[in-house]
Amino acid sequence: MLSDRQLLIFQVIVDDFIRSAQPVGSRSLSKKEEIQFSSATIRNEMADLEEIGFLEKTHTSSGRIPSEKGYRFYVDHLLSPQQLDAKDVDSVRSIFAERIFEMEKLVQKSAKILSELTNYTSIVLGPAVRENRLKRIQIVPLNNEAAIAIIVTDTGYVENKMFHLPPGIDTGDIEKFVNILNERLTGVPLEELNSKIYKEVALVLSQHIRSYDAMLSSIADSLKLPVNERLFFGGKTNMLSQPEFHDIVKVKNLLTMIEHEEDMYDIIRQNPSGINVKIGKENGVSAMEDCSLITATYSIASEQLGTIAILGPTRMEYSRVISLLKFLSTDLSTALTKLYQSK
Amino acid sequence: MLSDRQLLIFQVIVDDFIRSAQPVGSRSLSKKEEIQFSSATIRNEMADLEEIGFLEKTHTSSGRIPSEKGYRFYVDHLLSPQQLDAKDVDSVRSIFAERIFEMEKLVQKSAKILSELTNYTSIVLGPAVRENRLKRIQIVPLNNEAAIAIIVTDTGYVENKMFHLPPGIDTGDIEKFVNILNERLTGVPLEELNSKIYKEVALVLSQHIRSYDAMLSSIADSLKLPVNERLFFGGKTNMLSQPEFHDIVKVKNLLTMIEHEEDMYDIIRQNPSGINVKIGKENGVSAMEDCSLITATYSIASEQLGTIAILGPTRMEYSRVISLLKFLSTDLSTALTKLYQSK
DNA sequence: TGTTAGCACTCTTTTATAACGAGTGCTAAA
DNA sequence: TTTAGCACTCGTTATAAAAGAGTGCTAACA
Numbered sequence: 001m002l003s004d005r006q007l008l009i010f011q012v013i014v015d016d017f018i019r020s021a022q023p024v025g026s027r028s029l030s031k032k033e034e035i036q037f038s039s040a041t042i043r044n045e046m047a048d049l050e051e052i053g054f055l056e057k058t059h060t061s062s063g064r065i066p067s068e069k070g071y072r073f074y075v076d077h078l079l080s081p082q083q084l085d086a087k088d089v090d091s092v093r094s095i096f097a098e099r100i101f102e103m104e105k106l107v108q109k110s111a112k113i114l115s116e117l118t119n120y121t122s123i124v125l126g127p128a129v130r131e132n133r134l135k136r137i138q139i140v141p142l143n144n145e146a147a148i149a150i151i152v153t154d155t156g157y158v159e160n161k162m163f164h165l166p167p168g169i170d171t172g173d174i175e176k177f178v179n180i181l182n183e184r185l186t187g188v189p190l191e192e193l194n195s196k197i198y199k200e201v202a203l204v205l206s207q208h209i210r211s212y213d214a215m216l217s218s219i220a221d222s223l224k225l226p227v228n229e230r231l232f233f234g235g236k237t238n239m240l241s242q243p244e245f246h247d248i249v250k251v252k253n254l255l256t257m258i259e260h261e262e263d264m265y266d267i268i269r270q271n272p273s274g275i276n277v278k279i280g281k282e283n284g285v286s287a288m289e290d291c292s293l294i295t296a297t298y299s300i301a302s303e304q305l306g307t308i309a310i311l312g313p314t315r316m317e318y319s320r321v322i323s324l325l326k327f328l329s330t331d332l333s334t335a336l337t338k339l340y341q342s343k
Numbered sequence: 344m345l346s347d348r349q350l351l352i353f354q355v356i357v358d359d360f361i362r363s364a365q366p367v368g369s370r371s372l373s374k375k376e377e378i379q380f381s382s383a384t385i386r387n388e389m390a391d392l393e394e395i396g397f398l399e400k401t402h403t404s405s406g407r408i409p410s411e412k413g414y415r416f417y418v419d420h421l422l423s424p425q426q427l428d429a430k431d432v433d434s435v436r437s438i439f440a441e442r443i444f445e446m447e448k449l450v451q452k453s454a455k456i457l458s459e460l461t462n463y464t465s466i467v468l469g470p471a472v473r474e475n476r477l478k479r480i481q482i483v484p485l486n487n488e489a490a491i492a493i494i495v496t497d498t499g500y501v502e503n504k505m506f507h508l509p510p511g512i513d514t515g516d517i518e519k520f521v522n523i524l525n526e527r528l529t530g531v532p533l534e535e536l537n538s539k540i541y542k543e544v545a546l547v548l549s550q551h552i553r554s555y556d557a558m559l560s561s562i563a564d565s566l567k568l569p570v571n572e573r574l575f576f577g578g579k580t581n582m583l584s585q586p587e588f589h590d591i592v593k594v595k596n597l598l599t600m601i602e603h604e605e606d607m608y609d610i611i612r613q614n615p616s617g618i619n620v621k622i623g624k625e626n627g628v629s630a631m632e633d634c635s636l637i638t639a640t641y642s643i644a645s646e647q648l649g650t651i652a653i654l655g656p657t658r659m660e661y662s663r664v665i666s667l668l669k670f671l672s673t674d675l676s677t678a679l680t681k682l683y684q685s686k
Numbered sequence: 687t688g689t690t691a692g693c694a695c696t697c698t699t700t701t702a703t704a705a706c707g708a709g710t711g712c713t714a715a716a
Numbered sequence: 717t718t719t720a721g722c723a724c725t726c727g728t729t730a731t732a733a734a735a736g737a738g739t740g741c742t743a744a745c746a
Contacts, residue, residue: 025709038719061709061725102505140479140495148499152483156491160501240595252583368738381690404696404738
């Protein structure tokens, strides 16, 4: 087990390195107020901390930097829940200052503020519409060949898709068709839409509408993937200011990774609810092995909806970022719940 | 006026520099097949070309590189319309291979292919919906307080916005309201929507609906800015591979500029129809002073719709990029026209 | 008179060497 | 157990020299 002194020294080293990005030496440590031991003592302790695997050297005679294992320990055991300072609180609150209606806007703004506040990259996984319920389907024919299918959910989310009209269908039939769909499908969660259409609606339709099957498959197809939890980014270029990313190749790999939305989507999405910290190689992606990813989930009422994340260097201000994310995710949940409940 | 020999030498220098990114010396030039003069002769000509301002030296005893003025001349007078090679043609054609409905998808795919083909950054200004005409307005009430306004254009573009319902309005009124809007506004170009609502529709409404004015202003507000010509990007990180952008600060400035969509929007949008080449400082933005921007416009029938652009280093493969853009913009126009006409 | 060979000169890039300094590990004394 | 002291390591900085690519200019040449 670690002695109190070791803990103290370790904590100060990590804090110092997070601030300065420079390896921390025994002498500079001994000069700090909170540390009263001589540099030699500190050196001994540092050697021990290195042996446990909490510290590393960049070369034989350099100061120490925290290892990934060290960061892990720091995050898990040394982080006291810190008070956000007033400025940060204000900034976050400013997101909700204007009365914003669309969830997406709110989420987008959150991403922006978060990246400005931290100088890291923020990634927000937009509200999952998976469990939203259908409010209305509309079909707007554009001409004889094509029409737009529009679905609106109870949360005000709108999705649309163009589709081919079966040749020779008449306007009356389309109207009937839409009425039946609305009658039968209103209130159905989006993810069940597709199966419900075939199971429950097909039969009714066949009785009322002539070329219903061609129409049905077109529509069903359009409704297949309305589950678009979009990703929103803020401060994609912030990483370029971090000293650990002065290497163009590293930066390029990282940015390319970020640009690749499908991958990012998986990485963000797989996180469990609550706060989650992935450090360096824990991310499982080589482009991110010098990064840490902190995620927080938000929800409406009790249904988990989306994820806010901050991507920064492993040398990240864990404490502050975690506090920020906790605060923002709570506020976001509250705001969205209120928005949703009022409907 | 320039002699033929000077032209030849200048052209070879530019081509060589575009390929190699290295200053071109007299000796290496004299070794080329197409050039039969001695290095001394070439040196004399180079000195002249420098005097005119077409060439520059990076330092006293370096080889020459083209100046911005040089590139300008090169682009304006030395570029013979080059045949695209089969590969490029195939790649561009692949954009239109699948039967894609939504204009946006088509445009997005174009951006992607373009950046992959060139290894530069592509920027596509999506179809302008400004002159599209209203096909249908729908209003879907979500609850007593809020509703979604949806407009569909004759090109299949859908825009939606949430708005507050005036307290105490009833469903019948909303329906009447929508009917009147559709009656009066169908076929109206989107950009005139807002003014038309107040001029022509307000009076009729006032006669039929009680709390029409609150409703009207909410709706009109929602329809205010549906002119969203969105920007689509491809290969944002490609610049990082260009040797002239090995400098982190430069890269950061450029990427930050690109991320700032409003600015980019202005820069892209202001270009006249046809092919347009802006070289270095001509772009008028310091972050882009080592870049050239080549734009091409595309259209539906004869109405100019949007812009495709390639952003690369000033040392860009002008000839190839211009050919590509010409080719793609033509094809895109054809495809969109077909899509649109069929409606 | 236009072209070219030759040469001195310039400036960057590379290589080598030394000096510096921040930091360590170890030993021995307090 | 702590600490002062010291030899040693290694990255960084500074300096100098050498190499190399290229130029401009002069003078000879066709």
